Amino acid sequence: MLLHNRYASMMAHIFPFSLVAWYYESVLNARFRHSNYGLQANH
Secondary structure, three states, rough: OHHHHHHHHHHHHOOOOHHHHHHHHHHHHOOHHHHOOOOOOOO
């Protein structure tokens, strides 16, 4: 967990916030099963 916090802190200082937010949002969306909660997008 410590390594992850150091990595996240480093990313937040080097890259713009929008890029960091996009990255973490895509990682979390890949791990989150939206259909379990009725949040499946209608594309």
